[in-house]
Amino acid sequence: MDVNGTVAEGFEPVREAFAANFAALGDRGAAVTVYREGRKVVDLWGGTRDVDGTEPWERDTAQIVRSATKGVAAAVLLLLAQRGQLDLDAPVGVHWPEYKAHGKERTRVRHLLAHRAGVPVLDRPLTPAEAADPDLAAAAVAAQTPVWEPGTEHGYHAQTYSWLTGELVRRVTGRTIGRWVAEELARPLGLDLWIGLPEAVAGRVGRVAQIEAPATPGGLRTRPKRTVSEAYADPASLTRRAFAAITPMPDENDPAYRAAVLPASNGIATADGLARFYAALIGEVDGVRLFTPETLAAARTEQSAGPDRVLVVNTRFGLGHMLHGGAAPLLSPGSFGHPGRGGALGFADPESGIAFGYVTNGFRKSVTADARAQALIRAVRTAITA
Numbered sequence: 001m002d003v004n005g006t007v008a009e010g011f012e013p014v015r016e017a018f019a020a021n022f023a024a025l026g027d028r029g030a031a032v033t034v035y036r037e038g039r040k041v042v043d044l045w046g047g048t049r050d051v052d053g054t055e056p057w058e059r060d061t062a063q064i065v066r067s068a069t070k071g072v073a074a075a076v077l078l079l080l081a082q083r084g085q086l087d088l089d090a091p092v093g094v095h096w097p098e099y100k101a102h103g104k105e106r107t108r109v110r111h112l113l114a115h116r117a118g119v120p121v122l123d124r125p126l127t128p129a130e131a132a133d134p135d136l137a138a139a140a141v142a143a144q145t146p147v148w149e150p151g152t153e154h155g156y157h158a159q160t161y162s163w164l165t166g167e168l169v170r171r172v173t174g175r176t177i178g179r180w181v182a183e184e185l186a187r188p189l190g191l192d193l194w195i196g197l198p199e200a201v202a203g204r205v206g207r208v209a210q211i212e213a214p215a216t217p218g219g220l221r222t223r224p225k226r227t228v229s230e231a232y233a234d235p236a237s238l239t240r241r242a243f244a245a246i247t248p249m250p251d252e253n254d255p256a257y258r259a260a261v262l263p264a265s266n267g268i269a270t271a272d273g274l275a276r277f278y279a280a281l282i283g284e285v286d287g288v289r290l291f292t293p294e295t296l297a298a299a300r301t302e303q304s305a306g307p308d309r310v311l312v313v314n315t316r317f318g319l320g321h322m323l324h325g326g327a328a329p330l331l332s333p334g335s336f337g338h339p340g341r342g343g344a345l346g347f348a349d350p351e352s353g354i355a356f357g358y359v360t361n362g363f364r365k366s367v368t369a370d371a372r373a374q375a376l377i378r379a380v381r382t383a384i385t386a
Helices: 012-024 066-082 109-113 134-142 161-173 177-189 199-204 228-232 238-243 255-259 271-282 293-299 371-385
Strands: 003-007 029-036 039-047 304-307 314-317 336-339 345-349 354-360
Touching (some): 012 029, 029 271, 029 371, 066 109, 066 161, 066 177, 066 336, 066 345, 109 161, 228 238, 271 293, 271 354, 354 371
Antiparallel strands (some): 029 039, 029 354, 304 314, 336 345, 345 354
C-alpha cells in the first residue's frame, strides 16, 4: 500500500509507523497530520476513502471522528469564557433556566465540561431523529434527574455531552455550536472541520465501519474488576445506558446523521483539520491563535480524576479535554485532547509544540487508546527526542 504525502526531516519514523498500521494493524484508509510550533511537519494519507471501497483516499478526504468532536466542543465553551460571555463557575441555570430541575440547581458550567454533571444517561433514550432536534433534546436532558450529586463524582457523558454543551452555546450566543465553529474557528483558520456537515462537502467524506484487527496492545490499559466491554454488555449498567442515550445506534454513514449538530459524537474532519485546530490552541497558526496562556492553563488543569462511573477505569479530564494518563496515553504528561471511540484522535502538547490529528474509516473496539494512534504517537515521540 502506497503512503502519500510528506514528512519533514527527522519525522521519518512517523511515515514508517503509518505504513505499518496498514501492514500489521489492519488500517483500510487513514490520514495523520502533525504540526510543530504552528508548522506542518507530517502530512500523510493512504488506503481507500471508503472502508469497503476501492477509490483512493485523497489529501482532502474527511471522516467522522466520533468523540474527538468533544475536544472541539470544549474549546468553544472555553473560548466563550475567554471572551467574557460565559462564567465557568456560574450555575448552568444562569444561562439555561430550564436546567434548574430535579437536583441540578447547583450544577456549574465547569461540571458539564469535566463530566461531573451526573447526567450521562436519559431515562428515556432519544431516537436519532429526536437527538437531532435541539429543542427536544435539550428539554430531555434538562428534565433528567442526575445519577449522582453534580460535582461530586465523574463519569463519561458519551452522548448527553452533545446537548449539554450545544444548548449552552445556543443560549449564550444565539447560534448552534456547529455554526459557531464554522464562523469562529473553521473560517479564520481554514479548517476542514464541521459539526453538522454541509451538503456541499458531503462528497469528500468516506464511509466508515467497524473492522477487526490482529490482537495488539492498546485500548484501555488498566484492567479493572470489570472491563468497559463487560460493563457495556450489561443493559442496566451506566456504561451501556450512557452510550445508548441515542437508541437505536445511528447509522454514521446516513447523510441525515452527518448533517445533525451533535458535538459529542458526529464531528467530521480531515487529519489536518484536527491537527491545525489543536495547533492554534497552543500557538499561532498563520497569524491566528485561539487560547490565551490563561485559558490554555485552565484547559489542561485537572478537574476530574480517578474511577470513572461510566468508563469503569481511572480517567483524567481537564475542562472537557482528556489529559494524559493510563486510559488515554498522549505524548507527555502535559498533553490534552480527545479520542474518538475506535480510532480518531486529536491532541496538543504545549511543551513540545506538537499538535496531532489522526482519522480513519475503520473503527475498532478500543475506547480511548487505539493501537494505531498509539503507534503514531510513539513515532512522534521518537522524532522529537532523537
